[in-house]
Amino acid sequence: MSWPCLSAMIHLCTGVGIEMSMTQIRTALQPAGDLEPARTHGDNTPRPIRSLRDWLDHLAARDRLVVVKPGIGLRFDLAAIAKRLDGLRATLFPRPGGHPIPVVSGLISDRGWMAEAMGVEPGEVLARFQEAARDPIPWRETASAPAHEVVHRHVDLERLLPLPTHNEHDGGPYVTAGLMITRNPRTGKQNVSIHRCQLHGANRLGVLLLPRHAHMFFEMAEQGGRPLEAAIVVGIDPLTLLASQAIAPIDVDELEIAGALHRRPLSVVKCLTSDLRVPADAEIVIEGRLLPGVREPEGPFGEFPQYYGERAERHVMEIDAVTHRKDSRTARTRSSTPSSAAVWSICCWERSRARRRCWRTCSDPFPTSATCISPAAACAAIISMSRFANAKRARPKTSCSAPLPGTTT
Numbered sequence: 001m002s003w004p005c006l007s008a009m010i011h012l013c014t015g016v017g018i019e020m021s022m023t024q025i026r027t028a029l030q031p032a033g034d035l036e037p038a039r040t041h042g043d044n045t046p047r048p049i050r051s052l053r054d055w056l057d058h059l060a061a062r063d064r065l066v067v068v069k070p071g072i073g074l075r076f077d078l079a080a081i082a083k084r085l086d087g088l089r090a091t092l093f094p095r096p097g098g099h100p101i102p103v104v105s106g107l108i109s110d111r112g113w114m115a116e117a118m119g120v121e122p123g124e125v126l127a128r129f130q131e132a133a134r135d136p137i138p139w140r141e142t143a144s145a146p147a148h149e150v151v152h153r154h155v156d157l158e159r160l161l162p163l164p165t166h167n168e169h170d171g172g173p174y175v176t177a178g179l180m181i182t183r184n185p186r187t188g189k190q191n192v193s194i195h196r197c198q199l200h201g202a203n204r205l206g207v208l209l210l211p212r213h214a215h216m217f218f219e220m221a222e223q224g225g226r227p228l229e230a231a232i233v234v235g236i237d238p239l240t241l242l243a244s245q246a247i248a249p250i251d252v253d254e255l256e257i258a259g260a261l262h263r264r265p266l267s268v269v270k271c272l273t274s275d276l277r278v279p280a281d282a283e284i285v286i287e288g289r290l291l292p293g294v295r296e297p298e299g300p301f302g303e304f305p306q307y308y309g310e311r312a313e314r315h316v317m318e319i320d321a322v323t324h325r326k327d328s329r330t331a332r333t334r335s336s337t338p339s340s341a342a343v344w345s346i347c348c349w350e351r352s353r354a355r356r357r358c359w360r361t362c363s364d365p366f367p368t369s370a371t372c373i374s375p376a377a378a379c380a381a382i383i384s385m386s387r388f389a390n391a392k393r394a395r396p397k398t399s400c401s402a403p404l405p406g407t408t409t
């Protein structure tokens with residue numbers, strides 16, 4: 001790290017009150033017997049990273065995880081700090097807004113970090129991803145799971161989960177990095193995708209469902225007057241997160257691509273209120289249904305290309321249960337900058353290749369996504385989909401004053 005960069009980091013760390021190491025946090029949260037032995041190898045992992053906790057350990061051991069002082073505000077402050085550190089450090093926010101569940105951000109700020117999580121060299125990331133998409137490994141179901149250690153059937157989302165408000169003109173607090181799992185009502189095959197979800201009420205989320213597989217499943221259900229079962233998985237390992245973005249043909253379950261990236265079947269557990277299967281090691285699972293015939297205003301939301309996505313009538317998910325792990329419960333957030341772009345760029349590259357294959361060989365019904373063309377074209381198209389609702393740059397309000405290299409604020 002260069003000197004100006006380092007000095008800015010020190011300045012910033014003082015400003016936000018970094019208090020303790022990740023190891024101290026984990027020691028406090030877990031019995032000593034549960035802790036894994038410290039890794040002794042180099043930056044690359046000898047095997048893929050298969051849990052969020054292992055990934056946090058990996059980052060902490062390389063001094064890439066910052067733990068800020070407890071109690072950072074959920075409205076703007078948390079997102080501002082996450083954005084300042086994105087690309088440099090992952091950040092853990094204990095007791096955000098006084099909430100018992102911590103938030104982590106910037107988990108995959110760099111393509112090289114993803115290579116480490118995969119256990120391959122940086123130049124091998126794409127080939128490894130393509131290999132996993134080509135040869136998925138079916139998941140393995142378990143009867144009980146850490147994700148079900150604590151169950152809430154009377155749901156008040158704002159009370160249960162630390163939901164940050166990211167940008168000045170956002171429509172409200174959002175779940176921004178949850179994996180939405182749905183099922184094809186005709187075939188029963190699952191799909192995994194990420195969708196921004198706005199808090200609409202104690203047990204209600206507004207969901208941006210662009211026309212891809214989950215949207216298609218919803219239309220099938222809605223045509224029959226039925227809701228579509230959905231589960232949002234928050235707090236998951238980086239490889240399952242990456243797998244969620246694979247542009248696979250319809251009825252390829254991205255959890256099986258995650259299994260291939262893990263080099264062993266992913267453990268899943270049946271949801272408590274539906275037939276969906278979710279990763280057993282997930283930190284938090286939000287179970288519910290996308291409602292037929294219901295649309296409510298969602299947005300605006302400051303998207304990662306730094307523009308607001310417009311407010312419009314969008315799909316609504318009613319929540320039936322929230323489950324989570326007992327200790328070290330961790331919600332995730334995404335900032336509007338490089339970490340989400342890093343996931344995108346790996347996937348978009350793969351998408352452009354997959355699309356060329358699809359044009360020749362398969363009947364995937366969604367050839368309109370601009371992510372088929374190239375990473376650069378993908379970003380441009382996403383901006384145009386947002387239609388510049390406010391024509392105002394989406395910059396989080398910040399309580400930090402230190403300018404960081406590479407940021408434009």
Ligand SMILES: Cc1cc2nc3c(=O)[nH]c(=O)nc-3n(C[C@H](O)[C@H](O)[C@H](O)COP(=O)(O)O)c2cc1C
Pocket residue numbers: 176177191192193194195196197208209210211212213214244245246247248334340343344
């Ligand atoms: C950080 C992040 C946020 C995203 N937010 C949304 C969103 O709000 N709505 C949406 O339709 N797609 C969103 N996407 C894109 C979809 O998750 C992605 O296109 C996914 O591959 C779709 O899955 P499918 O091809 O299986 O349908 C997001 C992707 C990322 C990485």
